Amino acid sequence: MKINWGTGIAIFYTLFASILVMVVIKSKQYDHSLVVDNYYEEDLHYQSHFDKLVNSQQAGMAVQISLDKATDNIQLVFPKEMGNIKGNIHFFRPSDQKQDFSLGIELNTDNKQQLPANTLAPGLWKLQVDWQSAGKAFFTEQVLVL
Numbered sequence: 750m751k752i753n754w755g756t757g758i759a760i761f762y763t764l765f766a767s768i769l770v771m772v773v774i775k776s777k778q779y780d781h782s783l784v785v786d787n788y789y790e791e792d793l794h795y796q797s798h799f800d801k802l803v804n805s806q807q808a809g810m811a812v813q814i815s816l817d818k819a820t821d822n823i824q825l826v827f828p829k830e831m832g833n834i835k836g837n838i839h840f841f842r843p844s845d846q847k848q849d850f851s852l853g854i855e856l857n858t859d860n861k862q863q864l865p866a867n868t869l870a871p872g873l874w875k876l877q878v879d880w881q882s883a884g885k886a887f888f889t890e891q892v893l894v895l
Contacts, residue, residue: 801879801888812878812889821867823893825878827860834860836880836887843873854880871895 752760805811813826827834834854842848848870856862878889 797886798888801886804885805887805889810887812880812887814876814878814889814891814893816866816893816895820863821865823864823866823876825854825862825864825876827856827862827880829860831860831882834880834882836878838862838864839877839879840869841875841877842870843875845870854878866895869895 810828810831812828813824815824815826816822817824825838834856836854837851838854839851840849852864854862872895874893874895876891876893878887880887
């Protein structure tokens with residue numbers, strides 16, 4: 750069977766249009782959500798965030814975050830010399846924004862806080878601790894894989 754050039758052009762354009770429609774349908778099914786909804790405002794506040802990071806790195810003021818597999822708890826240890834610590838712990842899930850949540854800091858007498866890890870979905874989590882003490886602001890971020 751011999752195909753003339755007019756039929757060849759028609760087959761080519763039909764295939765091209767079909768592939769283009771399939772690509773558009775696939776792109777509509779992909780989740781294009783941003784990491785944060787208000788990224789322009791976050792960018793404007795970057796200097797204050799950078800100052801918090803510098804404060805945390807000075808003289809060992811960072812929060813020690815560890816996963817205790819024996820008790821299945823996440824343990825946060827704040828510097829002992831700090832008192833009256835207030836702030837938030839943000840659990841950030843890069844793969845699913847719907848699982849993100851925040852908790853307030855509630856320390857025991859040893860400046861420690863334990864959080865159950867078994868309530869979190871397995872996978873990669875970023876713990877972002879934003880806290881204040883003695884008139885200074887601090888920020889610590891650590892990646893945990895559960």
